[in-house]
Amino acid sequence: MSxxxxxxxxxxxxxxxxxxxxxxxxxxxPHFILFTLFLLYPIFRGLQISLFDWKIMLTEQKxxxxxNYEALWNDxxxxxxxxxxxxxxxxxxxxxxxxxxxxxxxLKHRFxxxxxLRVLFYAPxxxxxxVLGIIAIRVWExxxxxxxxxxxxxxxxxxxxxxxxxxxxxxxLSITTVWWTFGFPMLVFIAGLHNIPEAxxxxxxxxxxxxxxxxxxxxxxxxxxxxxxxxxxxFIAHMQVFAQPYIITGGxxxxxSRSVVQYLYETAWKYFRYGYASTISVVLALIMIVVTIxxxxxxxxxxxx
Amino acid sequence: MRKMSILxxxxxxxxxxxxxxxxxxxxxxxxxxxxxxxxxxAPAADAPAPEPTPVVNAFGQCDDPMRMWHGLTGSDGLxxxxxxxxxxxxxxxxxxxxxxxPWDLFFQKYPTAVAxxxxxxxxxxxxxxxxxxxxxxxxxxxxxWYDMSGHSKDxxxxxxxxxxxxxxxxxxxPFDNHGWILWANTKIIEDAGLDPAALPQNGTEFIDWAQKIxxxxxxxxxxxxxxxxxxxxxxxxxxxxxxxTVPTVLWQFGGGVVNEDVTQATLNSPESxxxxxxxxDLMCKYYVMNPYQPGTPYGGEAYENNQIALWWExxxxxxxxxxxxxxxxxxxxxxxxxxxxxxxxxxxxxSHIFSIxxxxxxxxxxxAYKLISYLVENGAYWSNSGQVPALKSVQALPEVQExxxxxxxAEQFNAIGRTDTSxxxxxxxxxxxxxxxxxxxxxxxxxxxxALNDGNTAVQAIxxxx
Numbered sequence: 001m002s003x004x005x006x007x008x009x010x011x012x013x014x015x016x017x018x019x020x021x022x023x024x025x026x027x028x029x030p031h032f033i034l035f036t037l038f039l040l041y042p043i044f045r046g047l048q049i050s051l052f053d054w055k056i057m058l059t060e061q062k063x064x065x066x067x068n069y070e071a072l073w074n075d076x077x078x079x080x081x082x083x084x085x086x087x088x089x090x091x092x093x094x095x096x097x098x099x100x101x102x103x104x105x106x107l108k109h110r111f112x113x114x115x116x117l118r119v120l121f122y123a124p125x126x127x128x129x130x131v132l133g134i135i136a137i138r139v140w141e142x143x144x145x146x147x148x149x150x151x152x153x154x155x156x157x158x159x160x161x162x163x164x165x166x167x168x169x170x171x172x173l174s175i176t177t178v179w180w181t182f183g184f185p186m187l188v189f190i191a192g193l194h195n196i197p198e199a200x201x202x203x204x205x206x207x208x209x210x211x212x213x214x215x216x217x218x219x220x221x222x223x224x225x226x227x228x229x230x231x232x233x234x235f236i237a238h239m240q241v242f243a244q245p246y247i248i249t250g251g252x253x254x255x256x257s258r259s260v261v262q263y264l265y266e267t268a269w270k271y272f273r274y275g276y277a278s279t280i281s282v283v284l285a286l287i288m289i290v291v292t293i294x295x296x297x298x299x300x301x302x303x304x305x
Numbered sequence: 306m307r308k309m310s311i312l313x314x315x316x317x318x319x320x321x322x323x324x325x326x327x328x329x330x331x332x333x334x335x336x337x338x339x340x341x342x343x344x345x346x347a348p349a350a351d352a353p354a355p356e357p358t359p360v361v362n363a364f365g366q367c368d369d370p371m372r373m374w375h376g377l378t379g380s381d382g383l384x385x386x387x388x389x390x391x392x393x394x395x396x397x398x399x400x401x402x403x404x405x406x407p408w409d410l411f412f413q414k415y416p417t418a419v420a421x422x423x424x425x426x427x428x429x430x431x432x433x434x435x436x437x438x439x440x441x442x443x444x445x446x447x448x449x450w451y452d453m454s455g456h457s458k459d460x461x462x463x464x465x466x467x468x469x470x471x472x473x474x475x476x477x478x479p480f481d482n483h484g485w486i487l488w489a490n491t492k493i494i495e496d497a498g499l500d501p502a503a504l505p506q507n508g509t510e511f512i513d514w515a516q517k518i519x520x521x522x523x524x525x526x527x528x529x530x531x532x533x534x535x536x537x538x539x540x541x542x543x544x545x546x547x548x549x550t551v552p553t554v555l556w557q558f559g560g561g562v563v564n565e566d567v568t569q570a571t572l573n574s575p576e577s578x579x580x581x582x583x584x585x586d587l588m589c590k591y592y593v594m595n596p597y598q599p600g601t602p603y604g605g606e607a608y609e610n611n612q613i614a615l616w617w618e619x620x621x622x623x624x625x626x627x628x629x630x631x632x633x634x635x636x637x638x639x640x641x642x643x644x645x646x647x648x649x650x651x652x653x654x655x656s657h658i659f660s661i662x663x664x665x666x667x668x669x670x671x672x673a674y675k676l677i678s679y680l681v682e683n684g685a686y687w688s689n690s691g692q693v694p695a696l697k698s699v700q701a702l703p704e705v706q707e708x709x710x711x712x713x714x715a716e717q718f719n720a721i722g723r724t725d726t727s728x729x730x731x732x733x734x735x736x737x738x739x740x741x742x743x744x745x746x747x748x749x750x751x752x753x754x755x756a757l758n759d760g761n762t763a764v765q766a767i768x769x770x771x
Contacts (some may be wrong), residue, residue, distance in 0.1 A: 057442035159535035252599025253747035
């Protein structure tokens with residue numbers, strides 16, 4: 001008898017809890033529906049398509065199992081473009097984070113013109129990537145570009161083939177991207193730096209710490225939570241680089257600046273190999289998930305909250 | 306002061322935002338109104354005709370207008386829009402929409418629209434892509450248009466008709482022939498003491514000739530002591546879009562990307578290697594062609610500044626010349642010169658073609674056929690864009706022949722024109738050989754043979770795929 005009562009009480013309590021929490025579920029329901037429709041479903045659909053030789057006009061698709069994954073494993077172009085993408089990401093993230101942190105440290109305090117400098121440093125980020133491409137071509141162009149004008153006419157140096165040289169093209173695209181995107185991490189770092197108590201710097205100053213010492217022993221350890229956010233978001237963004245090489249170099253010379261996402265796009269929308277393109281996207285997603293987890297693990301160990 | 310700097314900052318940001326928006330917006334019409342507005346306010350049949358724009362046009366009002374998608378968004382797009390306006394005036398009973406979409410987006414929208422069962426009633430793309438689109442099941446045969454219109458296939462370039470025929474069916478109707486033509490700057494040639502009417506006839510003659518033309522900023526030629534290759538003032542020729550330049554040179558040398566029956570890659574044949582090696586030598590050994598650039602290099606600015614003597618560029622450059630009468634006055638359109646040792650001539654051309662997507666109903670097809678017939682038969686107006694009308698009878702019309710570049714290009718395509726080899730994986734093959742050629746020309750110490758061997762392997766792998 002007592003068991004039955006206890007069970008009924010438990011059920012009643014669960015129902016009450018559910019009823020109490022119903023508004024919360026209703027609040028997240030619109031997002032959950034959209035999330036399922038536009039994110040979860042495409043992810044599962046992509047996984048499914050990667051197992052077929054998918055033709056857009058066929059109603060019955062040809063099952064190929066893991067053949068696309070096997071082909072990707074043996075695809076030299078994929079490994080080359082993956083290497084390009086990692087190289088681009090590493091250079092861009094390192095310069096972006098370092099430059100943004102240094103500039104943010106300088107602009108943390110208000111001084112005459114600091115506001116306009118913040119706006120100017122952020123401003124390139126609002127232009128479209130197409131405009132960025134046009135600007136970059138004008139700047140780096142070997143014959144009529146601004147950089148080579150200074151290199152050859154002012155400094156008397158050789159005419160550098162900035163984006164036709166396979167070993168220079170990725171750094172050139174990285175520098176262009178840093179100019180375009182470093183405003184956002186700079187703003188995030190400025191916000192993060194404001195959370196560090198000023199008293200710590202004053203105490204360090206009294207103890208004889210210089211500018212570099214304060215930066216190393218106070219700023220760096222205490223900015224790590226912000227750093228984790230910036231590095232992870234920058235990694236995710238730059239691993240998906242597409243439009244800069246697509247517009248500026250077309251992925252060339254050869255495949256020297258072709259990125260994974262450009263290769264994926266071309267495979268799907270130029271070659272109409274949707275199954276293989278889905279395989280590329282699945283593998284890229286897995287790589288990014290694994291690297292992000294490693295980053296979290298590595299950086300959390302060094303983070304002080 | 307702080308308020309002032311914030312205000313200034315906001316103004317800078319707003320200016321940048323506006324400039325960014327300006328780049329992406331549809332071109333303004335003559336009256337200054339944005340093009341998109343013209344489309345949004347589609348006029349009633351008795352309202353004044355809209356200003357044509359290359360992007361979006363709507364004519365007449367009805368529930369189910371005939372829809373056309375195309376990628377003619379450049380200078381030729383404006384001429385095309387004018388043709389549509391004329392067609393609408395002649396056919397007030399027909400209501401239709403025309404949407405210009407950049408080619409990359411076009412090839413995303415087109416298959417997805419067909420697969421979704423909501424295709425436009427007609428599309429325009431390129432003859433080279435027909436085989437691939439047909440293989441994907443995206444096109445309907447159009448043999449009945451030739452019967453209905455009274456224009457037999459032999460009234461078009463036969464090489465082109467072969468290219469758009471799949472399994473015995475003609476899948477499209479050609480609108481034009483477009484491709485490479487030689488734009489010769491007669492001023493530079495005469496200034497060098499040479500005769501523009503006596504251009505070099507083969508690759509060997511070209512090198513001697515080109516070294517006389519090319520000069521650095523100190524007036525020295527590449528074969529003279531002290532030539533400054535980093536500061537060249539005038540180039541004999543210019544590295545242009547490889548998609549047209551490379552096949553042209555390969556064919557001149559007797560090479561190619563694939564063999565005749567499209568079963569074997571021939572990118573590493575001795576002839577193909579010699580062709581690409583010749584281009585590398587022009588850039589790196591003789592210094593008569595500007596260094597390699599990836600992407601789609603364009604010499605318009607350098608040509609305008611009298612820095613290029615022989616410019617291999619598209620027929621569509623006719624619009625560029627029309628806008629620059631000073632440049633046109635010193636320019637002579639000619640047959641593409643041969644780089645081959647034996648002077649063998651060849652040039653690549655392509656075509657904008659009309660196609661009826663899979664899934665279009667009879668009414669849509671009938672309406673589209675009306676417009677197609679009009680556009681094909683009025684190709685003389687289309688020649689204002691610099692493109693060569695597809696119908697040979699239209700090519701011969703006086704108003705076409707009076708346009709020097711169009712007349713010369715028509716003669717050239719009919720005499721020595723070749724099209725890309727058709728294949729169901731055409732675009733993938735194209736990317737493979739472009740990558741290989743890019744590797745061969747990227748640096749002056751690049752191994753041409755090795756790069757083309759790698760490219761050959763990649764092309765063969767695509768050909769061997771079931």
